[in-house]
Amino acid sequence: MVTRRLFVVVAAGVAVLWLAASVSAGFAKAPQGGGIAAERQNQVGLTSLARAHAERLLRDRLACLGCHRLGDEGGRIGPALDGIQDRMTAARALSMIRDPAGTLPGTIMPRQPMPERDARRLVAYLFAGQEAPRDRPLAPRPARPDLPADQRADGATLYARHCAACHGPEGHGDGWNAPALPVRPTAHADADLMSRRPDDTLFDAIAAGAYILGGSPRMPAFGEMLDTDQIRALVRYIRSLCACEQPAWAGDVGGP
Ligand code: HEC
Numbered sequence: 001m002v003t004r005r006l007f008v009v010v011a012a013g014v015a016v017l018w019l020a021a022s023v024s025a026g027f028a029k030a031p032q033g034g035g036i037a038a039e040r041q042n043q044v045g046l047t048s049l050a051r052a053h054a055e056r057l058l059r060d061r062l063a064c065l066g067c068h069r070l071g072d073e074g075g076r077i078g079p080a081l082d083g084i085q086d087r088m089t090a091a092r093a094l095s096m097i098r099d100p101a102g103t104l105p106g107t108i109m110p111r112q113p114m115p116e117r118d119a120r121r122l123v124a125y126l127f128a129g130q131e132a133p134r135d136r137p138l139a140p141r142p143a144r145p146d147l148p149a150d151q152r153a154d155g156a157t158l159y160a161r162h163c164a165a166c167h168g169p170e171g172h173g174d175g176w177n178a179p180a181l182p183v184r185p186t187a188h189a190d191a192d193l194m195s196r197r198p199d200d201t202l203f204d205a206i207a208a209g210a211y212i213l214g215g216s217p218r219m220p221a222f223g224e225m226l227d228t229d230q231i232r233a234l235v236r237y238i239r240s241l242c243a244c245e246q247p248a249w250a251g252d253v254g255g256p
């Protein structure tokens with residue numbers, strides 16, 4: 001009798017425990033994100049979803065790795081982004097991404113248009129693993145002089161400053177940074193290729209980057225750093241490199 005009652009009590013206890021366990025397991029799998037919340041505790045400030053998103057942005061969408069190294073990938077026009085937390089605060093990095101020219105006057109880093117959410121995600125990714133943002137102030141850097149007024153819209157000067165590292169000084173697609181890219185920069189001196197490109201297409205690629213035209217995301221968007229006159233000067237300069245014109249069919253829409 002006693003053993004039987006004990007059995008009932010024990011069985012009831014096991015059932016309660018089992019119920020409790022399955023309820024909490026159910027919570028852990030709930031779509032509200034128990035799994036993601038758990039991740040969040042393991043990785044400082046970054047969920048695995050956010051990490052995957054940041055990696056996809058860097059790999060497939062943005063031009064950052066055209067100029068910056070990260071791990072064993074990327075160009076060398078800018079400083080490597082590894083260990084960035086030792087050089088600056090997350091706030092300054094975010095500011096550099098949002099507004100390079102306002103953060104570091106005279107920088108050649110062109111602002112890459114992106115939603116605020118993506119900019120924050122990149123910073124969270126680059127600073128992941130860091131317990132708290134450091135507030136060690138960054139040593140002030142000397143502002144770089146802007147181009148003299150008479151060279152501001154000079155195609156050759158602009159090309160040497162912003163394009164030659166990838167496209168090569170003569171536009172052969174062989175700049176010193178080209179080997180660090182997954183695709184060869186377009187050879188602007190290639191008359192055969194360039195005579196198939198309308199001037200408007202070149203303008204758009206320079207302004208918005210090659211990605212929106214179906215090309216490589218490593219070709220940066222310069223439209224927020226260079227104005228219309230400067231981009232037109234670059235299109236004319238590309239025409240001088242290839243010694244060619246746009247296709248006749250594109251002619252009378254009024255190129256640059
Ligand atoms: C055309 C090349 C270019 C592209 C594209 C570019 N950057 Fe930069 N970036 C630079 C250069 C050059 C500097 C160094 C500042 C200077 O001296 O002008 C820099 C500086 C920075 C800095 C400050 C780092 C430091 O140590 O001073 C951060 C952060 C940064 N870039 C992030 C990014 C991110 C993120 C992207 C993509 C959205 C990006 N950059 C795209 C060229 C580029």
Ligand code: HEC
Nearest residue numbers: 066067162163166184185186202205210215216218219234
């Ligand atoms: C970080 C390297 C890099 C820099 C800097 C760069 N480009 Fe590019 N650019 C590329 C790559 C790579 C491609 C090839 C894209 C493709 O073929 O998918 C490209 C493609 C282009 C195209 C598209 C050509 C076509 O096929 O229609 C134009 C136009 C162009 N770049 C102009 C410029 C100009 C002008 C500058 C300077 C203001 C510049 N690029 C700076 C890497 C760069």
